[in-house]
Amino acid sequence: MVDKALGTGGRKSDKDLKIRLKTARGRKTGSTKWLERQLNDPYVARARAEGYRSRAAFKIKEMDDKHKLFRKGMRIVDLGAAPGGWSQVAAKAIGSTDANPLIVGIDYLEMDPIPGVKLLMKDFTDDDAPAMLIEAMGGKKADLVMSDMAWPTTGHRPTDHMRIVQLIEVAAAFALDVLAPGGVFIAKVFQGGTEHELLHMLKRHFKSTHHAKPPSSRADSAEAYLIAKGFKGTNDTVPGEGEYDR
Structure with missing residues (x-):
């Protein structure tokens, strides 16, 4: 009641x-x-009014406003896509259509179809998931790999921290395999939860790295987003390069 x-x-x-x-x-x-x-929550009401599947749509919109993530015709992989808010925003921004789908999304949860998006119902951490994504991309390189994935929390902070970092590492390894030079990687992290080894690796492979806390992310939430921009390519990395803006 x-x-x-x-x-x-x-x-x-x-x-x-x-x-x-x-x-x-x-x-x-x-x-x-x-x-x-x-x-x-005003963002929940806005999402419903504007036809987005979740309030998370506003997080990627706000990050795009600040970091200029999307451009017409780019190719995108959306990891942990359910319920589809990020893919909805991206498809509109880049001009992805059913006739020419430029986005591939993956999640172990079932999703209703999204115009301009190929959806795979699959756990991204399964061994065969990366190959399935590459096949769905038609063997083409991605310009942006974005991940809003997070494990369900156990309530045990050290365990949750370890699981979160592991998930980011798997997503980052995939991004290094499929990104085109100049590409961008975005992943959900939790404040204080990005390991130095992971950050050091991203600095070597990307021209700049940034932490973002979009306004629509709840103030009492520890979540933040790591944005790595300007992928140097697998054969063009310089140890120690990069810029980190918190």
Whole structure:
């Protein structure tokens, strides 16, 4: 049941107008708080109004506004694509169509079709997933590899940290294999969670690396995004080069 908190009189404040939920029988307090946050999240409402599948669409839009990630005709791989918000934004920005699909997305979760996007229902960490993606790309190089992947958290911080870094490393290794010179790699990280070895490797292979915290990323969330720009190519790396802007 949904309740609206009422003031004692006069004009109701924004706080008073927030939707609050009674804890239903069988629903944990944490689930109730998550539902309250979703119902009161302006980005959730905007995503619904503008036809995006998730609020995450605004994260990639904001990163594109600042870092100029998309251009017409580029080829993109979307790792952990479900529910499809990033691919939706990218397809429109680059002009990808069903007649000429320029985006390949992969996720182990089932997704409804997205115009201009080839979707693979597959766990990216499976051994045969990279080959399937390359085949779906028609053997062509990618200009952008973007990953919004994250393991479900266990609540044990050291374990979660290790799993997150491992996932980024797998995504980065794939990006190095498929990116064209000048390409870009984007991956979800968590603040304080990027290992020095990984960052050092990206600096060697890309002209610049940056951390981004888009405005639509919840303020109380530790998530951030690592953006590596200007892929040098597998035979054109200089150890120690790169710029890191936090």
